[in-house]
Amino acid sequence: MSSSKSVDMQQMRDIDITKKKVRWGEWMIESSLALCATISVVTTAVIIFILAKESMGFFQVVVPADFFFGTSWVPLLEPSSYGVLPLLWGTLLITFGAALFAIPTGLASAIYLSEYASPRTRSIVKPVLEVLAGIPTVVYGYFALTFVTPLLRMLMPELQVFNALSGAIVVGIMILPTIATLSDNALRAVPDSLRQGAYALGATSYEVTTRVVVPAGLSGVMASFLLAISRAIGETMAVTLAAGATPNLSFTFLESIQTMTAYIVQVSMGDTPAGGIAYQTLFAVAAFLFVITLILNIVSQWILSKFREEYE
Amino acid sequence: MNSDLKLANDNIAARHRKARIFRMFCAGVTWMGAGLLAILLIQVTVDGIKWLDYQFLTSFPSRFPYKAGIKSALVGTLWLIVMIAMVSIPIGVATALYLEELSRKGRFAKLIEINISNLAGVPSIVYGIIGLAIFVRGLGLERSLLSGALTMSLLILPVIIIASREAIKTVPMSIRQAAYALGATRWQTAWAHVLPASFPGILTGVILALSRAIGETAPLIMIGALTYVAFLPEGPMDSFTALPIQIFNWVSRPQQEFHELAAGGIIVLLIVLLTMNATAIFIRQKTEKKLQ
Amino acid sequence: MMTNQNCAQNLELVSGQLFTDEVILDIDDVTISYSGNPAVKSVSFPIAKNKITSIIGPSGCGKSTLLRSINRMNDFVEGVTVQGQLSYCGHDVYSSEIDPVEVRRNIGMVFQKPNPFPKTIYKNISWGPVINGYKGSTDELVEKSLRQAALWEEVKDRLHESALSLSGGQQQRLCIARALAMEPDILLMDEPCSALDPISTSHIEDLLFELKARYTIVIVTHNMQQAARISDYTAFLEMGDLIEFGVTDQLFTRPSQRRTEEYVTGRFG
Numbered sequence: 009m010s011s012s013k014s015v016d017m018q019q020m021r022d023i024d025i026t027k028k029k030v031r032w033g034e035w036m037i038e039s040s041l042a043l044c045a046t047i048s049v050v051t052t053a054v055i056i057f058i059l060a061k062e063s064m065g066f067f068q069v070v071v072p073a074d075f076f077f078g079t080s081w082v083p084l085l086e087p088s089s090y091g092v093l094p095l096l097w098g099t100l101l102i103t104f105g106a107a108l109f110a111i112p113t114g115l116a117s118a119i120y121l122s123e124y125a126s127p128r129t130r131s132i133v134k135p136v137l138e139v140l141a142g143i144p145t146v147v148y149g150y151f152a153l154t155f156v157t158p159l160l161r162m163l164m165p166e167l168q169v170f171n172a173l174s175g176a177i178v179v180g181i182m183i184l185p186t187i188a189t190l191s192d193n194a195l196r197a198v199p200d201s202l203r204q205g206a207y208a209l210g211a212t213s214y215e216v217t218t219r220v221v222v223p224a225g226l227s228g229v230m231a232s233f234l235l236a237i238s239r240a241i242g243e244t245m246a247v248t249l250a251a252g253a254t255p256n257l258s259f260t261f262l263e264s265i266q267t268m269t270a271y272i273v274q275v276s277m278g279d280t281p282a283g284g285i286a287y288q289t290l291f292a293v294a295a296f297l298f299v300i301t302l303i304l305n306i307v308s309q310w311i312l313s314k315f316r317e318e319y320e
Numbered sequence: 321m322n323s324d325l326k327l328a329n330d331n332i333a334a335r336h337r338k339a340r341i342f343r344m345f346c347a348g349v350t351w352m353g354a355g356l357l358a359i360l361l362i363q364v365t366v367d368g369i370k371w372l373d374y375q376f377l378t379s380f381p382s383r384f385p386y387k388a389g390i391k392s393a394l395v396g397t398l399w400l401i402v403m404i405a406m407v408s409i410p411i412g413v414a415t416a417l418y419l420e421e422l423s424r425k426g427r428f429a430k431l432i433e434i435n436i437s438n439l440a441g442v443p444s445i446v447y448g449i450i451g452l453a454i455f456v457r458g459l460g461l462e463r464s465l466l467s468g469a470l471t472m473s474l475l476i477l478p479v480i481i482i483a484s485r486e487a488i489k490t491v492p493m494s495i496r497q498a499a500y501a502l503g504a505t506r507w508q509t510a511w512a513h514v515l516p517a518s519f520p521g522i523l524t525g526v527i528l529a530l531s532r533a534i535g536e537t538a539p540l541i542m543i544g545a546l547t548y549v550a551f552l553p554e555g556p557m558d559s560f561t562a563l564p565i566q567i568f569n570w571v572s573r574p575q576q577e578f579h580e581l582a583a584g585g586i587i588v589l590l591i592v593l594l595t596m597n598a599t600a601i602f603i604r605q606k607t608e609k610k611l612q
Numbered sequence: 613m614m615t616n617q618n619c620a621q622n623l624e625l626v627s628g629q630l631f632t633d634e635v636i637l638d639i640d641d642v643t644i645s646y647s648g649n650p651a652v653k654s655v656s657f658p659i660a661k662n663k664i665t666s667i668i669g670p671s672g673c674g675k676s677t678l679l680r681s682i683n684r685m686n687d688f689v690e691g692v693t694v695q696g697q698l699s700y701c702g703h704d705v706y707s708s709e710i711d712p713v714e715v716r717r718n719i720g721m722v723f724q725k726p727n728p729f730p731k732t733i734y735k736n737i738s739w740g741p742v743i744n745g746y747k748g749s750t751d752e753l754v755e756k757s758l759r760q761a762a763l764w765e766e767v768k769d770r771l772h773e774s775a776l777s778l779s780g781g782q783q784q785r786l787c788i789a790r791a792l793a794m795e796p797d798i799l800l801m802d803e804p805c806s807a808l809d810p811i812s813t814s815h816i817e818d819l820l821f822e823l824k825a826r827y828t829i830v831i832v833t834h835n836m837q838q839a840a841r842i843s844d845y846t847a848f849l850e851m852g853d854l855i856e857f858g859v860t861d862q863l864f865t866r867p868s869q870r871r872t873e874e875y876v877t878g879r880f881g
Contacts, residue, residue, distance in 0.1 A: 034507045038422050044414035045423070048436050048481065051474055055446065058453045113349045120346035136354045142528075142593065143360070144535025146564045147586050150571045154579050155363045181356055188353070214339035235441070242443025244538040245564075249571055269445050269538070276452070276542050294449045298442065305441035425690065494727035498787070501685060502740035502794055503717030512739065513729055 059298055062291030069285055075292065081255040081266075083289045084275070090289065092296060094255035098172070098265035102247050103240040105176025105261060106183055110240075111233055113180075114187025115222075118229070121188065122195035123217050134189065141185035149249030152178040157250065166262060170252025173261035178246045183236040190235065194228020195221055227311045234308035238301045244269040268293050364590070368583025376584055380550040381566060385577035390585050392549040393566035396465070397534055397592070399553055400562055403469035404476065404533050409526055411473070412480030413515075416522075419481075420488040421510040440478035447475040448542025456543050463544040466556040471539050476529040483525020487518040520604045527600035531593045537564040563589045633660035636828050637682065637798060642696035644677050644686070650852055651677045654696070657847050657857040659798070664820060664829045666843035666860070668836060670875070674852040675832045676724075679800050682830065683719040684712040700798075717744055720796035724803045726783035728775035728790070733758075733767055736775045736786055737793045744794070753793055761789035762819050781812025788819065792827070799823070801831040805838065817842050836876055840864045848872050 067075070070090045078091015117137070121130055157174040161167045198221050206216045222229065252264030253274050266274070272290055379389025415432075423429040451471030461467045491514050499509040515522075540562055548569075549561040563585060570582035637659040644652040652674040659665050667675040677686070684705060686692040698705045705715050729736050737757050738750040746753070754771065758764040763785040767778070775786055784804060791799055801820075805813040820829060820842050833839050839846055840860060847857040848869075856863060856872045867873045 031505065034505055037507055038418075041414045041418035041422060044411045045418045045432050047411055048415065048439060048477060049432055051477070052435050052439060054454065055442070055450050058450055059446075062453070113352065116346045116349040117353055120343075120350040124343055124346060125350075133350055133354060136357055139597075140353065140357050142531065142535070142597070144537065144564055144589065144593075146535070146537040146568050146571070147360070147364070147589070150567065150579070150582055150586060151360050151363065153571060154367065154583075155359070184353055188350075212335045212339040214342040215335070217342070238441055242445065244443070244445045245568065249568070269443065272445055272449065273538065273541055276448075276544065290449060291453075294446050298446050301441060301443055302438060305438055309437060492727075494723060494725060495729060497685065497688070497721075497723060498727045498729060498790070499739075500688065501683065501716055501721035501723075502790070503713055503744055504740070505713055508743050512743070517730060 055298070059291055059295035062288050063295045066285070066288035066292040069288075070292075079257055081271075084286055088285075092268075092293065094257045095266060095268045095271050095293065096296075097257050098251070098255065099241055099267040099269070101172050101259075101261065101265060102176050102179055102243075102251060102267055103237055105172065106179035106240045107233070107237055109177060109180030110184045110187055110236060114184045114232075114236070115191055115229065117184070117188040118191030118195055118232075119217055119222070121192045123213070123221065134192075137185040137188050140181070141189070143182075145182065145243060145245040146249070148178040148182050148246040152246055152250035164262070168252075168262060168264050170250065170254075170264040171262055172251050172265045175247045175251035175265075175267075176261065178250060179240050179243050182243065182246065183240050186236040186239060187232050190232030191225070191229045194225040194232065197228065198224045227314055231308040231311045234304050234311070238304035238308070241304070242269065242297065242301050244273060248273045268297050272297075361590075364583050364586050367580045368585070368587045371581055371584035372587060376581075377588070381548055381561075381569075385575070385581055388581055390563065390566055390588060392552055393561050393563045393585070394588065395552050396545070396549070396560035396562040397564075397589075399465050399556075399560065400469055400472065401530060401534055403465060403556060404472045405526075405530060407469060408473040408477055408480055408529070408533075412477050412526070412529075413484050413522060415477075415481045416484030416488055417510055417515065420485055421514055422506055436478045436481050440482060444475055444536050445538040445542060447471055448539035450474070451539055451543045462557070463559050464557045465553055465560045467543050468540055468545055468560065468562070469556070471543055472533045472536065475536065475539060476533045479529040479532065480526055483529065484518070484522045487521025487525060488514060490521060491517045524600045524604045527596050527603075531596045534562075535564060535589065535593060537568050540565050541568070563592075633663060635659065636661040636700070637830075638697070638699040639678075639682075640697040640699065642678070642681070642694065642698060644674070644681050644695075645693050646689075647691035648693075652681075652849075653852040655847075655849070655852075655854040656696075657845075657854060659828060659830055660845060661828050662824060662826070663844040664824050664831060664842055665845040665847065666839040667830065667832045667847045667849060668834070668839045668875075669849035669855075671834060673849040675849050676802050678849070679802055679830060679832045680721075682798070682800055683716045683721055685716075685721065687712055717794060718796055719798045719800060720791035720794055721800045722784070722787050722791055722802065722804045725807045726780055726787050728778070728783050728786050730774065730776055732772045733775050733778070733786060734771040736790050740790060740794050757789040757793040758786075760792050760823065761785045762815065762822075763789055779812075781808050781815060784808060784812065784816060785819065788816070792823070796827065798828045798830060801829065803832055803834060806834065813838075836864075836878075848875065850875070 075090050075092050077093065078089060079093050080089040080091045081094045082089045117133075121133060125133065152174045156177055157167070157169065157171065160171075160174060161169075167173065202220055202224055203216055206220045211219070247267045248270040251267065251270065253266050253270060254264040255271075256263055256265040272293055275286060275290055376389045377394065378391050379387060380392050381390075382388040415436075419429055419432060448471065451467060451474070455461045455467040455470050456463060461470075495513050495517060496509055499513050504512070545559075545561055545565050549559065553560045567582045567585040567589065570578040570585065573579075635658040639659070640656050642652060642655050643650055655678060667679065669675050680686045681692075681694050682698060682700075682705070686694065694706050700715070700719070703710060705712075729739065731739075734750075734754055737754045741753060742750065755764060755768075758767065763782060766782060767786075770777075775783065778786060784807075788799075788804070805816055808816070817838065820831070823829060824844075831839075831843065843860045845858065846860045846863045848855045848863065850871060856867060856869045858868070863872065864876050867876060
């Protein structure tokens with residue numbers, strides 16, 4: 009019977025299925041793709057290695073306790089002092105202010121998008137929020153300096169030109185879309201049967217949303233908060249432009265402050281020679297920043313992975 | 321009985337009022353977000369539109385606002401886009417393809433996966449510092465376009481990988497099975513069927529990632545992209561400036577004219593970004609139609 | 613224990629009375645497990661060359677799992693283990709020196725739902741042979757395969773249109789043509805008509821009759837009339853056990869097992 013098969017085919021096929029071919033071409037391709045995949049691991053290793061190495065150099069000169077608990081940050085002038093608390097405080101102040109603005113508004117937008125908006129409204133509003141998320145941060149810096157600050161100074165004449173308030177507001181606007189879109193995803197993942205069950209008991213839309221839907225999607229919502237906060241902590245250009253360059257430990261939104269990121273920009277704008285203590289402060293501060301954001305990201309991913317288990 | 325019922329009715333009216341107010345609050349806040357975007361765009365346009373002319377696009381930066389332009393910044397940004405694309409797209413798509421199609425789903429794949437999602441959350445300025453330490457100083461590439469492009473590629477690689485993997489995941493399993501059943505190897509299947517089928521999704525993700533890269537400022541400042549560049553780069557080893565750097569430079573000056581110049585630069589930057597996003601959406605819709 | 617004895621009896625009966633056909637694939641004591649849970653238990657029966665063998669049974673009985681293990685498609689499902697022997701041309705397809713890709717080149721498959729590549733009709737047919745080193749005329753090959761699948765007349769003027777523009781029944785015949793283009797020794801079909809309307813189904817059944825002159829066909833179906841109409845041999849599986857294997861006419865008219873009788877007469881399943 010097999011004689012009826014075409015000659016071409018017989019040549020093409022290896023009738024002996026035991027002849028395990030080594031496909032060298034494919035082996036090469038697979039290996040080079042695997043090599044590409046390892047680049048990401050190498051990147052992480054390099055980031056950690058470099059931050060650790062240069063920070064080590066820094067901590068040979070500065071006692072870690074002085075860095076972590078010192079209340080004065082004067083790295084570039086004599087007598088120098090390397091207490092990171094004022095920078096950390098500046099970052100926290102901006103993050104706190106931004107979260108205060110963005111968490112309620114972001115969550116309310118998410119609720120509107122997932123619970124109330126018609127598909128048509130949704131299809132307009134969601135892209136708008138995405139555009140808001142895609143605007144470069146330097147544009148937000150410009151917006152803070154030329155619009156938000158002058159506006160605030162009309163209301164509050166005692167406000168300094170560079171101030172934490174304006175920085176916090178624009179960072180808040182920046183992270184709002186992150187919270188809104190990610191929370192929207194989380195709320196939409198809540199099964200409709202839960203909503204219908206609550207409505208069937210005579211609950212109003214407010215009660216269904218606040219007592220059933222949001223609690224059910226809470227882990228996803230929390231993860232979006234953490235991711236947004238981590239973004240706010242790492243945010244650089246807007247706070248550099250709007251909030252100034254004055255390490256400041258007082259609880260005030262009206263004065264100029266300096267965040268960790270803004271300090272890094274400030275130093276790198278000058279031509280710092282490699283190896284000096286000023287150069288090493290960059291890495292110590294960056295390492296601190298890296299650890300904080302990494303922890304936040306890991307926690308939010310952990311929350312999200314638990315969330316996935318619940319509904320899948 | 322009657323009074324009980326009446327009480328219940330009052331209660332219901334109050335609850336409905338509460339629900340209505342809550343709904344209006346949520347809607348109001350959402351439209352406020354859209355409103356903020358509108359204010360931002362209007363503010364930029366009002367400030368910058370009068371500076372947008374041929375001379376602005378074709379002049380080098382200058383101490384005198386009336387002579388200043390974005391020629392070197394625009395050209396630098398175009399160089400960067402092309403170089404970042406050349407580095408990050410092949411590596412990113414290859415990684416995604418490897419993780420989704422070729423790797424055995426073992427510990428190694430899991431490690432890379434966790435690693436990538438964490439890399440995506442690292443602040444951009446940290447990438448800048450790493451770029452400074454490795455490319456500028458370690459490899460001695462100086463403050464060149466190449467240093468900038470490599471730094472930015474590291475920054476957007478996780479974004480490209482994640483977007484590509486999502487696109488690859490949407491390719492139906494039945495297509496892979498059809499290919500395997502014909503005696504295709506994993507690579508033949510991935511190359512001939514999975515990649516083409518996921519191409520629109522990958523392209524969209526890539527364009528969005530690139531548009532993120534060209535708006536990034538902090539890493540470029542870190543690696544020391546010059547802010548006063550009165551020449552055009554001619555090769556990857558030349559020093560350069562880019563649009564966001566030029567904008568940052570102008571915004572941080574105290575004079576009103578420079579702020580307006582910055583607004584002009586922002587308009588150009590936003591036009592570039594919107595063009596890229598629109599292209600991504602256009603390509604996606606076109607290919608989707610073709611497939612149906 | 614009981615089932616094993618039953619199987620042995622049936623096989624003896626078959627081989628003693630009727631099995632003069634050449635065996636192309638011998639399923640011998642095959643157990644297939646998902647993460648340790650057996651879905652197919654110690655199943656043994658032969659596949660006759662150039663005949664149609666159908667595997668029937670209630671859903672979840674393991675018939676698709678068994679079919680997919682023949683050309684090692686289960687390799688892509690995590691946690692599947694196969695014990696026992698699947699001898700094809702004298703080789704166990706699961707032995708370590710076998711290249712699964714080579715197995716699939718020789719044993720083609722048609723799936724439950726039509727799954728054409730989102731490419732042109734022409735490329736759907738030509739891709740398999742081309743990647744496997746076919747050097748002849750692809751035009752001829754495409755025409756021949758489409759004719760064998762009784763699709764040529766319907767699509768000859770639109771070969772370069774997307775395969776997704778075809779109707780469901782046409783798509784399934786295209787998938788058959790695609791598998792035939794490889795000129796496989798065995799063609800495995802996993803409920804190929806379950807997603808199709810009755811007219812398309814009868815087209816495909818007619819086609820299978822013509823194909824068996826040149827190909828060995830193993831078809832999984834939940835449709836007993838179909839199995840009775842088209843197949844030469846039938847295996848009945850239930851809960852992973854082979855209840856009965858025999859010549860189709862005999863299995864449907866004079867089943868030796870009570871449970872087979874109950875199933876084929878529609879009393880359960």
